[in-house]
Amino acid sequence: MTEFTTTQRTRRYLQSGAMLLLVCLPMLVGCAVGSDTWYTRISDSDRADHDTGGLPFDFSGAGGMDNSYTVPVWNDEGEKTELTFGSDEPIPDDTWVQIETQAVRGVVSWEPVGEQDVPEKPREEILEDTAS
Incomplete structure (x- = not known):
């Protein structure tokens, strides 16, 4: 099993969050307008x-x-x-x-x-x- 450093985990969380935001942003904009x-x-x-x-x-x-x-x-x-x-x-x-x-x-x-x-x-x- 591969162990990730704190920096690697943080980077993965930020990348996941950024992807989620890119996917959901158009839907959120549509709801806000x-x-x-x-x-x-x-x-x-x-x-x-x-x-x-x-x-x-x-x-x-x-x-x-x-x-x-x-x-x-x-x-x-x-x-x-x-x-x-x-x-x-x-x-x-x-x-x-x-x-x-x-x-x-x-x-x-x-x-x-x-x-x-x-x-x-x-x-x-x-x-x-x-x-x-």
């Missing part, structure tokens, strides 16, 4: 079957779930972007959805909401976008 709220209305054409191709990790944004959605979304100020998220079950057509995102982590949750629960500015933008 506030979340953003986005809104959209799902249509049947937004859904795609999702397959990870047998890879153990899924970096598509669908979270390894069976149904993938890449949709335009709007925030409270009416700013538009596009997000990808996943669902185990298909989301019914014309469902209004509220999506929470965080820096680094991306989409962290989504839930169906009533049209009346969507703030006025994003609701107007969504209705205008789907009318065209």
